[in-house]
Amino acid sequence: xxxxxxxxxxxxxxxxxxxxxxxxxxxxxxxxxxxxxxxxxxxxxxxxxxxxxxxxxxxxxxxxxxxxxxxxxxxxxxxxxxxxxxxxxxxxxxxxxxxxxxxxxxxxxxxxxxxxxxxxxxxxxxxxxxxxxxxxxxxxxxxxxxxxxxxxxxxxxxxxxxxxxxxxxxxxxxxxxxxxxxxxxxxxxxxxxxxxxxxxxxxxxxxxxxxxxxxxxxxxxxxxxxxxxxxxxxxxxxxxxxxxxxxxxxxxxxxxxxxxxxxxxxxxxxxxxxxxxxxxxxxxxxxxxxxxxxxxxxxxxxxxxxxxxxx
Amino acid sequence: xxxxxxxxxxxxxxxxxxxxxxxxxxxxxxxxxxxxxxxxxxxxxxxxxxxxxxxxxxxxxxxxxxxxxxxxxxxxxxxxxxxxxxxxxxxxxxxxxxxxxxxxxxxxxxxxxxxxxxxxxxxxxxxxxxxxxxxxxxxxxxxxxxxxxxxxxxxxxxxxxxxxxxxxxxxxxxxxxxxxxxxxxxxxxxxxxxxxxxxxxxxxxxxxxxxxxxxxxxxxxxxxxxxxxxxxxxxxxxxxxxxxxxxxxxxxxxxxxxxxxxxxxxxxxxxxxxxxxxxxxxxxxxxxxxx
Numbered sequence: 001x002x003x004x005x006x007x008x009x010x011x012x013x014x015x016x017x018x019x020x021x022x023x024x025x026x027x028x029x030x031x032x033x034x035x036x037x038x039x040x041x042x043x044x045x046x047x048x049x050x051x052x053x054x055x056x057x058x059x060x061x062x063x064x065x066x067x068x069x070x071x072x073x074x075x076x077x078x079x080x081x082x083x084x085x086x087x088x089x090x091x092x093x094x095x096x097x098x099x100x101x102x103x104x105x106x107x108x109x110x111x112x113x114x115x116x117x118x119x120x121x122x123x124x125x126x127x128x129x130x131x132x133x134x135x136x137x138x139x140x141x142x143x144x145x146x147x148x149x150x151x152x153x154x155x156x157x158x159x160x161x162x163x164x165x166x167x168x169x170x171x172x173x174x175x176x177x178x179x180x181x182x183x184x185x186x187x188x189x190x191x192x193x194x195x196x197x198x199x200x201x202x203x204x205x206x207x208x209x210x211x212x213x214x215x216x217x218x219x220x221x222x223x224x225x226x227x228x229x230x231x232x233x234x235x236x237x238x239x240x241x242x243x244x245x246x247x248x249x250x251x252x253x254x255x256x257x258x259x260x261x262x263x264x265x266x267x268x269x270x271x272x273x274x275x276x277x278x279x280x281x282x283x284x285x286x287x288x289x290x291x292x293x294x295x296x297x298x299x300x301x302x303x304x305x306x307x308x309x310x311x
Numbered sequence: 312x313x314x315x316x317x318x319x320x321x322x323x324x325x326x327x328x329x330x331x332x333x334x335x336x337x338x339x340x341x342x343x344x345x346x347x348x349x350x351x352x353x354x355x356x357x358x359x360x361x362x363x364x365x366x367x368x369x370x371x372x373x374x375x376x377x378x379x380x381x382x383x384x385x386x387x388x389x390x391x392x393x394x395x396x397x398x399x400x401x402x403x404x405x406x407x408x409x410x411x412x413x414x415x416x417x418x419x420x421x422x423x424x425x426x427x428x429x430x431x432x433x434x435x436x437x438x439x440x441x442x443x444x445x446x447x448x449x450x451x452x453x454x455x456x457x458x459x460x461x462x463x464x465x466x467x468x469x470x471x472x473x474x475x476x477x478x479x480x481x482x483x484x485x486x487x488x489x490x491x492x493x494x495x496x497x498x499x500x501x502x503x504x505x506x507x508x509x510x511x512x513x514x515x516x517x518x519x520x521x522x523x524x525x526x527x528x529x530x531x532x533x534x535x536x537x538x539x540x541x542x543x544x545x546x547x548x549x550x551x552x553x554x555x556x557x558x559x560x561x562x563x564x565x566x567x568x569x570x571x572x573x574x575x576x577x578x579x580x581x582x583x584x585x586x587x588x589x590x591x592x593x594x595x596x597x598x599x600x601x602x
Contacts, residue, residue, distance in 0.1 A: 056469070075563070107325045132407050136441045144459060158464035205444070209500040213529070217504060221528060280520060287516030287536055289583070290576065291381055294516075294537045296332050297575045298380025304336055311336070 014111065021101065028308055035097060035307050037089035039073040040082050097307040100299055145169040222249050248276045316593060324586070331582040335574040342577050344541050344570060352542030354532035355511045358484060359392050360550065366483040367476075368398045369450075371498065372416075374490035375408035378515050383412065384569035385513035385540035386488045388547055390416040391566060393486075394425040395551055399472055400434040401482070403458075405446060405493040410439045410462065420564055431470045438462025443493035447501040450479040480506050487512040495522055495530070503529035513539060537576065540569035 006014075028034035046069075047062035048055055061067060076083050102117035135155075143151045148163040175194040182191035222245065228238040254266060255273030262270045305311040334340075346352050359368070370389060374382045393400050400421075402413045413436050421428050428434055437458045440446045449457040454476060460466055467473040479485070485508050489495040495512040499522075503510035509531050514522055516536035526533055534543050544567055548555040554566045565571065 108322060128407075133441070136407070136439060140440075156460065156464055158460040158466045158469075160459065160466045160468060163459065205448075209444075209504070213500045213504040213525070217528065218524060221524070284517075284520040287519050289516075290536050290538065290580075291378075291516035293332065293576055293579045294380040294572055295378075296329075297336065297572045300333050300336050300575075301380075301572075304333075311339070 032309050033078070034309065035090055035093040037086045037093060038076055038078045038080065038083040039086040039089065040076050040080060041071050041073050041084070043069055043071050045069040093306055097303060100303060142169060142173060146173065222246060252276055313593060313596070316589065327582060328579060331579045332575040335578050339571070340574040340578070341571060342574060344545055344573055346542040346545050350542065351533050351535070351539060352546050355534055355543055356546045356550070358509060358511045358531045360396065362396065362398065362483050364397045366398050367401065367481060368393050368484045368486060369401045369403065369479055369482045370486045372402065372404040372409035372412050372488055373406050373494045374488055375406050378490035379412070380572070381515050381537050381540070382488050382490060382513060383564070384537070384572070385534050385543060386412060387416060387420050387564040387568070388540065388543050388566070389486050389488070389513070390420050391424065391554060392547055394421055394428060397433070401437065401472070402434065403437040404439045405443055406490070407439045415564065423562070424559060431472055435470055435472050436462040444497045444501050447497055451502055451506045452478060454478050479508065482508055485510045489514045489518060491518065494518070499525050499529055537569050537572050541573045544569050
C-alpha cells in the first residue's frame with residue numbers, strides 16, 4: 001500500500017463503499033439465502049473380509065468383523081427431502097466470496113483489504129506446500145522405501161506386504177542432508193555437490209527429449225509436401241497452409257540470422273519475418289486476453305450462482 | 312467530450328469491462344458457436360470416439376483452481392466422453408491442486424451421471440505425484456515403481472484395472488489438461504514422442520501458441536482455451552444428445568459450461584474492440600491537429 005496518507009475524500013469514498021457492501025451482504029443473507037449450502041448426509045460402512053495379505057474391505061456392516069464408517073455429505077437443492085444447512089460449507093462460500101471481493105477491490109486502488117487477502121494467499125500457500133511436500137516427497141517416496149513396515153503401520157496402509165528396505169534410497173537421503181547443509185554457517189560448500197548432481201542429471205535428462213520433440217520433430221513437420229493430394233485429388237487450402245508455414249519459418253530464420261547485414265533481399269525477407277512474429281505475438285496476446293476474461297467470468301459465476309443464488 | 316475520453320479514468324474501463332462480463336452471465340446471453348468441420352475440437356473428439364469401447368485412457372489433470380475457469384469445462388467434457396464410450400479411465404495429476412478436480416470428476420460427473428461404472432474396474436485415480444517430467448518418464452518405463460498405491464492408498468496389484476498394467480505404454484490414448492509446466496509440453500516430450508502414444512490436450516489460452524507447433528505430430532488434437540472447450544462441448548452434444556439433457560446442463564459441472572462462458576466473452580471482446588477503435592480515432596484526430 002502506498003505510504004502517502006489518504007485524502008479525506010478518498011477515506012469518505014472507501015467508507016461509503018464498505019458500508020454499501022456490508023449492507024448488501026446483510027440484505028443478501030436474509031433475502032437471497034446468500035452463500036447457504038444444503039447437504040444430505042449418508043453414513044458409509046466398510047467391513048474387513050479375510051485376514052493379513054488376503055484382507056479386503058467390503059461395503060456394508062458384517063457382524064464381528066472390523067469396521068470403518070464415515071459420513072458422506074452431498075450438496076443438494078434446499079427443497080430436497082432431508083436437506084440440512086451445512087455450516088462449514090456455508091462459511092467456506094462466504095469466506096471465498098469475501099476474499100474474492102477483497103482481491104477485486106485492488107481495481108479501485110491499493111487498500112488494506114487487498115493486502116489482507118494477498119497475505120492470506122501467501123501464508124496458506126506456503127503452509128500447503130510444506131505439508132504436501134512432506135507427505136508426497138518424504139513419506140511417499142523416501143520413507144516407504146527405507147522403513148516400509150513402520151510407514152505402512154503409520155501412514156500408508158495400502159503399501160504392499162512385499163515392499164522391502166531399498167538401500168538405493170539412502171543416496172537421495174544423504175544428498176538431501178548435504179543440500180540442507182547450506183543453512184549451516186560453516187561447510188556451505190557441501191551443498192554444492194548435490195546441487196551439481198541435480199543440475200547434471202536434469203540437463204542430461206532434458207537434452208535428449210528436447211532434441212527429439214523440439215528440434216528433429218519440428219524440422220520433420222516443416223518439410224512436408226507443398227502440393228497436398230487427398231482422397232479427392234488436389235487440396236487447395238492445405239497446400240496454401242503448407243506453403244505459408246514453410247515461408248514463415250524461412251523468413252523468421254532469416255530475421256534471426258545476424259551474420260549478414262539485413263539489406264536487399266535479406267532485409268526484405270527479415271522484414272516479412274518480423275511481420276510473421278508480430279502476427280504470432282498478436283495471436284498469443286489475443287488468447288491471453290481471452291483467458292483473463294474467462295477467469296473473470298468464472299469468478300462472477302461463483303459470486304452470482306454459488307454465493308448470491310441469482311442464477 | 313474528447314477531452315474526457317483522452318483522460319478517461321482506468322476505473323471506468325474496469326467498471327465497463329465488469330458490466331460487459333456480468334450482464335451476459337445474469338441474463339444468460341449466449342450466441343451461436345459454429346465449429347467448422349476439420350477444426351481442432353473435431354480432431355480431439357475423433358481421437359477419443361474412434362477408439363474401441365473399453366480402451367485404456369490416461370487422463371492427467373495438470374491444472375489448479377487458478378485456471379479452472381478455462382480448463383474445468385473441458386476436463387469434465389473429456390470425462391463424460393470417456394465414460395460414455397466405457398473407456399477405462401486412469402486419472403492422475405502432476406499439479407497437487409488438480410486432485411480435488413479428479414475427485415469431483417469421479418464422484419460428481421461419473422458418480423451421478425454414470426452410476427453403473429465401478430471404481431477400480433472402470434475408472435481409478437493414481438492421485439498426485441511430485442516430480443513433473445520425471446513422473447511422466449517413470450510412467451512410460453515402469454508405473455509401479457512410482458505409484459505403489461492409488462490415491463486411496465490401495466495396493467495397485469489389488470485393483471483390477473491396474474493389476475496387469477506395467478507402464479503407460481499400455482494406454483491407447485493420453486488426455487492432458489494443462490495450465491503450464493508440467494503439462495502438455497512435458498507429455499509431448501517424455502511420453503508421446505518417445506513412446507509413440509497418441510496424445511490429445513486442452514490448454515489455457517496463454518499456452519496455446521506454444522503448443523500449436525506440435526500439431527498434428529505428436530499432438531493429435533488441441534483444445535485451446537475456453538473457445539476450444541466450447542467447440543468440443545458442441546461436437547459432444549451433437550454426437551450424444553443425452554448430454555444436453557436439462558439435468559446435466561443444470562448440474563454442478565454443466566455439459567454446456569464452456570458454451571455458457573462464451574456469451575460474456577463475446578460482449579467483452581466487442582467492448583475491447585470498441586475501445587481500440589475509439590483510442591485510435593482520438594489518436595489520429597489529435598495527430599491531424601483536431602485537438
